[in-house]
Amino acid sequence: MDAYTYIKKSDENLRNAIHKAYGKKCFYCGEKINMNQLEVDHIIPICVTTKPTTTEMEDYFNELEEKNFIKDCIANYLPACSHCNKQKGNQYLAVGNLRYYHEQTIRHTNKVLKLMEKFRYAKEDPKKEREFEALSRGKDYIQKKTISETPHDCVYAYGLGAVRVNAFLPMKLKGELACLILFKQNGLIDCNLSLDEIDIKTYFFEGYKTGVTTSRNYIWYIDSDVFAIKLPNNRFSSDFETAEQLSIIFDDLYDEYYKRKDVLLNTVGATYFEEVDKGEFLLLSLPKNIWLGMVDFAQKHDHFIGDSEWDIFKPLSLVDNDHIMIYKNHLDNTKADVLAELYVKDMSRSYVDVVWKAGYTSHFRDMEGFDNKSKWKADYTHGWILNEFIPYLIYLNAPDDRNFLQRIYKRKLSLEEFKAGFDYRKFGIFSRSLNEPDD
Numbered sequence: 001m002d003a004y005t006y007i008k009k010s011d012e013n014l015r016n017a018i019h020k021a022y023g024k025k026c027f028y029c030g031e032k033i034n035m036n037q038l039e040v041d042h043i044i045p046i047c048v049t050t051k052p053t054t055t056e057m058e059d060y061f062n063e064l065e066e067k068n069f070i071k072d073c074i075a076n077y078l079p080a081c082s083h084c085n086k087q088k089g090n091q092y093l094a095v096g097n098l099r100y101y102h103e104q105t106i107r108h109t110n111k112v113l114k115l116m117e118k119f120r121y122a123k124e125d126p127k128k129e130r131e132f133e134a135l136s137r138g139k140d141y142i143q144k145k146t147i148s149e150t151p152h153d154c155v156y157a158y159g160l161g162a163v164r165v166n167a168f169l170p171m172k173l174k175g176e177l178a179c180l181i182l183f184k185q186n187g188l189i190d191c192n193l194s195l196d197e198i199d200i201k202t203y204f205f206e207g208y209k210t211g212v213t214t215s216r217n218y219i220w221y222i223d224s225d226v227f228a229i230k231l232p233n234n235r236f237s238s239d240f241e242t243a244e245q246l247s248i249i250f251d252d253l254y255d256e257y258y259k260r261k262d263v264l265l266n267t268v269g270a271t272y273f274e275e276v277d278k279g280e281f282l283l284l285s286l287p288k289n290i291w292l293g294m295v296d297f298a299q300k301h302d303h304f305i306g307d308s309e310w311d312i313f314k315p316l317s318l319v320d321n322d323h324i325m326i327y328k329n330h331l332d333n334t335k336a337d338v339l340a341e342l343y344v345k346d347m348s349r350s351y352v353d354v355v356w357k358a359g360y361t362s363h364f365r366d367m368e369g370f371d372n373k374s375k376w377k378a379d380y381t382h383g384w385i386l387n388e389f390i391p392y393l394i395y396l397n398a399p400d401d402r403n404f405l406q407r408i409y410k411r412k413l414s415l416e417e418f419k420a421g422f423d424y425r426k427f428g429i430f431s432r433s434l435n436e437p438d439d
């Protein structure tokens with residue numbers, strides 16, 4: 001049974017279902033009506049094969065005929081109060097109106113059918129009604145959008161009738177977006193397509209807000225009213241309703257995903273850095289010799305042994321010169337709180353990119369503790385390297401540069417004075433923060 005299957009408008013289950021599916025209101029004036037007042041109105045009052053009055057109307061009727069449209073079917077029924085029904089009488093409406101009304105009935109068809117089934121069960125056996133509801137709960141294609149969050153996951157659910165999507169939104173930087181798509185369409189009804197983040201971005205986020213067009217990667221081609229859907233390992237023909245609902249739901253999921261992503265980025269201070277890998281952000285580009293100077297310094301400032309404010313690094317072997325781990329300074333030798341981690345992606349180049357990864361401690365969860373004490377945010381780490389770490393290194397290790405400034409000041413400079421006059425750009429260091437103007 002579908003929108004165009006023959007059914008008499010006096011059918012009791014149908015009347016009940018239409019009443020409920022359209023919110024117990026007259027579709028035309030919006031007035032609340034009870035079951036006794038309900039009149040099921042034929043949108044097109046007589047058989048479509050008879051006397052169209054304009055060519056536009058004729059075209060529309062031909063269109064309907066191709067869909068095997070008949071007078072007595074769900075696609076042609078709307079709930080009306082007796083006043084509106086009488087006023088409408090037997091006259092034709094403008095084609096624009098007809099098209100709109102028919103779109104509405106098609107949109108409501110799944111709901112009407114489902115309610116009819118429910119009422120049929122209820123009549124047969126009241127106990128069965130509850131059973132049916134339990135069974136269909138997992139496959140309710142109409143579902144108000146919900147986002148429910150537990151400490152372990154964040155589930156997004158949204159269904160418009162032909163399609164329902166259940167998605168898992170990421171709760172941490174390394175978390176992945178994933179989703180399950182359920183189709184009401186015959187032949188796909190028991191087929192749950194599961195997609196990972198790359199697939200979702202490729203097939204659905206590309207072409208965001210472009211409507212039902214082939215700018216969307218999931219729409220392979222459109223041939224009049226056939227919408228060819230292309231998904232990873234799946235190709236099938238579908239209708240406008242399915243294609244449109246996919247676009248509406250995934251545009252909405254796009255918004256929700258990036259809204260959440262912004263919150264996560266903000267929590268770790270990474271809003272203005274390029275994410276080069278999941279949860280890893282590009283902070284700086286600098287000459288390799290400066291990076292090697294940083295590694296060398298880190299190797300001499302073991303957080304387990306030293307007691308100066310600079311003894312905050314994990315001791316590293318010489319081979320491991322592409323990583324710097326910044327620890328909390330612990331003289332009790334028992335804790336290992338990592339404030340942040342830095343690494344260089346490609347050590348073979350003379351200019352290297354320095355990437356930030358979140359630190360970790362035993363007493364905070366992944367997204368907690370970014371207060372720049374327990375864990376360092378990306379922007380804080382970035383500022384610390386440029387304004388503290390590198391100036392200090394150069395102050396200690398590059399007497400030429402220090403002397404240059406000292407000549408200008410005509411006396412020996414303190415570290416604080418040196419830092420105040422320090423400009424990292426003169427050393428070929430580039431900030432990769434997207435928040436700063438490039439020069």
Ligand SMILES: [Zn+2]
Pocket residue numbers: 026027028029030031080081082083084085
């Ligand atoms: Zn009315």
